[in-house]
Amino acid sequence: MSTGSEGGGATAVRPPPFGTGQRIRTRAIWAVSLFTAAMPPAVVGFGISTATDDQVNVAMPLALLFWVLGFLFALWAAVPTLRHWDGLPAQTRWLGALPLLSVSLFLSVALFLPLLR
Template sequence: MSAGSEGGGATAVRTPPFGTSQRIRSRAIWAVSLFTAAIPPAVVGLGIATATDDQANVAMPLALFFWVLGFLFALWAAVPTLRYWEALPGQTRWLGALPLLSVSLFISLALLVPLVR
C-alpha cells in the first residue's frame, strides 16, 4: 500500500499546462465564429432551393463546411476543458463547453421538430 492511498480514494486536481485557458478561449471563439459564418450561406441556399427548380447550389455545401469546421473547433475546445475541468476558472469552463452544448442542442431540436409536427 502506498503512502498516498489513505485519502479515501480522492484524486488530486491536475493543474493544466501553461496557456491552456487561452487555447480553450481561442478555440471556443473560433467555433462560435464558424457557426455564425454558416448561417448566411444556409439561408441563401435554402432560399435558392425553395424558390427555383435548380437544387444544385454552392451555398449549402459552404454552410455545411463552416458548420463542420466549427464543430471540430468546438470538440477541440471541449476536450481540454473536460480534462482540466476542476482546475479551470468558471468562465473558461463554460466558454469551452458551450459551443459543443449548443451543437448538441441544435441537433436535438432538429431531431425533435419532425416528431412534433
C-alpha cells in the first residue's frame, strides 16, 4: 500500500535536484549586489536633477538598469525557491525569497507614500 494519496494526505518531501540550493544562493547574492549597485547612481542622479536645471543625466538610467537586473535575478532566485520550498534548508529558503520580498515591500511603500501626503 502506498503512503502517497491514501494515507491521510501525507506525502514524502523530495529533495530538490542537485545544485539547486547553490544556484538559488548565487542568484540571490547577485540580486542583492545589483540592488546595492543601483543606490549610488540613484543618489547622484537625484542630486543632479534637483540641484541643476539640466534634467538629462546618465546616472538615473544606470540606476534603473541595475535595479531591473537585480529584479530579474530576484525573480530568477524566487521561482526555484518556491518550487522546491519544502526540500530546501531554511537558510536557503529565506535567502532565495528575501530579495523579491524586499522589492515588493519597496514597491508597496512607493505606491502608498503619495497617498499619505
